[in-house]
Amino acid sequence: MGEASRISRYIYTVLILFIIWLFLTSSLDPQELTIGAIFSLVVGALTYEVFTERGLGNLNPKRVLYFIAYIPYFLWAMIMANLDVAYRVLHPKRPINPGIVECKTTLTNNVGKLALANSITLTPGTITLDVKGDRYFIHWIDVKDKSVEGASENITKPFEKFLKVIFE
Amino acid sequence: MVKRILAIVFILIIGFWMAKALDQVPFGQDRMLVGKYYLEHVKEETGAVNAVTAVVVNYRGFDTLGEVTVLFIASTGVAALLWRKKRKRTAKTEGSVVLTTGARLLLPFIMLFGVYIFIHGHLTPGGGFPGGATIATAFLFLYLAFTVYEVDHKIFEPLEGLAGVGYVTVGLIGLAIGGYFLFDWIWQTWGIGKENIGRLLSAGFIPIIYTLIGIKVGTELTGIVDNMIKEPEEGGQ
Numbered sequence: 160m161g162e163a164s165r166i167s168r169y170i171y172t173v174l175i176l177f178i179i180w181l182f183l184t185s186s187l188d189p190q191e192l193t194i195g196a197i198f199s200l201v202v203g204a205l206t207y208e209v210f211t212e213r214g215l216g217n218l219n220p221k222r223v224l225y226f227i228a229y230i231p232y233f234l235w236a237m238i239m240a241n242l243d244v245a246y247r248v249l250h251p252k253r254p255i256n257p258g259i260v261e262c263k264t265t266l267t268n269n270v271g272k273l274a275l276a277n278s279i280t281l282t283p284g285t286i287t288l289d290v291k292g293d294r295y296f297i298h299w300i301d302v303k304d305k306s307v308e309g310a311s312e313n314i315t316k317p318f319e320k321f322l323k324v325i326f327e
Numbered sequence: 328m329v330k331r332i333l334a335i336v337f338i339l340i341i342g343f344w345m346a347k348a349l350d351q352v353p354f355g356q357d358r359m360l361v362g363k364y365y366l367e368h369v370k371e372e373t374g375a376v377n378a379v380t381a382v383v384v385n386y387r388g389f390d391t392l393g394e395v396t397v398l399f400i401a402s403t404g405v406a407a408l409l410w411r412k413k414r415k416r417t418a419k420t421e422g423s424v425v426l427t428t429g430a431r432l433l434l435p436f437i438m439l440f441g442v443y444i445f446i447h448g449h450l451t452p453g454g455g456f457p458g459g460a461t462i463a464t465a466f467l468f469l470y471l472a473f474t475v476y477e478v479d480h481k482i483f484e485p486l487e488g489l490a491g492v493g494y495v496t497v498g499l500i501g502l503a504i505g506g507y508f509l510f511d512w513i514w515q516t517w518g519i520g521k522e523n524i525g526r527l528l529s530a531g532f533i534p535i536i537y538t539l540i541g542i543k544v545g546t547e548l549t550g551i552v553d554n555m556i557k558e559p560e561e562g563g564q
Contacts, residue, residue: 176439183443190523198442206435209469273428290424 165207167215173203174218212270222325229321233278236317240282247300258302259288262295265319271326278318375449375530383454384533391536392494394456395543399491402547405554414557422472430472437465445541449530455537459544466549470556478553483546490543497532497539 180195181187211217247255266272276287276295284300303313352358359366365378365386375381383391421427438461444451445458469476 172435176435179436179439180443183440194446198439198446202435202438202442206438209431210435269424269428270432272424273432276425287425 168211168213169203169207171213171215171217172207172210173199176203225321225324229325232321233281233318236278236282240284244283244300254301256301257299258305259296259298260302260305262297264293264295266322266326267293268326271322274322274326275318278322373530373533375533377449377451377454379452380449380454380533380537381530384448384536385531388498388536391540392498395491395494395540398544398547399487402487402550405551409554409557411559414559416474416477416556417558419474421474427472430468433468434465437468438462441465441541441545445537446534448537449533455540456544458537458541460548462541462545463548463552466545467552470552478549483550487543487546487550490539490546493539494536494543497536501532 176199177195180199184191184195247253264272264275266275272290276290279285279287279295279297286298288296288298290296365382369375369378369381373381373385375385422430441458441461441464443458444453444461445455448454448458466478
């Protein structure tokens with residue numbers, strides 16, 4: 160996956176910034192829009208080189224659709240994991256079996272790895288400690304499977320099927 | 328031990344003394360003398376909805392110029408104290424991929440938010456100083472996440488100077504047009520934006536000055552971080 164052209168990356172950054180500006184001001188006053196457009200262009204020019212590698216390729220409809228679908232999926236996983244941890248806290252015997260496991264990911268893109276690491280951390284019970292190459296070191300509150308394959312099956316796989324489409 | 332007890336007694340006496348003095352000021356009552364004038368006239372005189380901004384930039388613009396000068400001196404002072412010919416970053420541990428990618432992704436958003444804060448200084452809380460500090464945070468992020476990152480000094484320091492000169496120039500144009508330094512010529516003489524108080528393009532020169540201050544504070548704090556994070560090379564003096 161090579162880098163997109165500079166123009167495409169620049170336009171993508173400006174577009175994202177302008178959308179953020181719209182959310183920040185929450186007004187469609189032409190003055191706000193003009194100033195917002197100017198500053199999006201300026202900030203975009205300063206930051207597009209570090210911000211994106213793929214440029215407009217990020218706006219592929221399939222990716223956007225998967226991203227929108229990923230939000231409720233992730234929220235559901237988060238709620239279930241929170242309830243699970245609450246159960247462990249309230250249970251008199253406190254059934255925890257903590258440990259650090261190693262997982263493997265098939266994601267190659269850095270942004271995808273970031274999204275996966277954050278998804279893992281935000282679902283309680285699992286915390287990403289470090290990422291090295293395609294290996295994730297994860298602190299798991301209830302270790303069910305110590306092997307790399309087994310842990311990956313439990314922790315990273317459920318998110319990967321979405322993140323693979325969104326970021327690869 | 329005796330030292331400590333003496334210090335505590337001394338502080339308690341000072342505290343009692345100050346509490347006694349502040350006791351004279353009734354809380355929650357109208358004690359405004361000048362403040363009332365500001366609140367009543369701020370809109371037609373400066374066009375700003377945010378009275379604090381109007382006071383800070385317009386009525387008492389000298390103070391803000393002084394603050395900007397203090398920051399500039401702080402930045403120059405740090406640079407002078409830590410000056411060496413050969414200085415580079417000596418950090419060796421690159422952040423993990425989570426940290427570096429996160430810093431890269433957040434950079435434009437933090438910068439845009441800083442810009443949002445300073446351009447809306449006359450409408451919402453904030454202004455040039457918080458906005459500039461926010462922008463500096465974005466650079467601090469890059470400095471902390473990447474071991475080799477360094478801002479482009481050929482652009483950065485001139486930009487800092489230009490923003491300061493811009494502030495003084497705005498003031499001097501006011502001197503030429505209105506007769507005193509930092510006279511709000513855009514509002515009082517040209518009357519630009521008179522019909523849309525509360526919208527973005529109003530409040531005379533406040534947005535312009537806050538943009539300049541935002542750029543200045545942002546570059547300055549980044550410069551301080553840059554100076555403090557670099558170490559002299561081995562053997563280099």
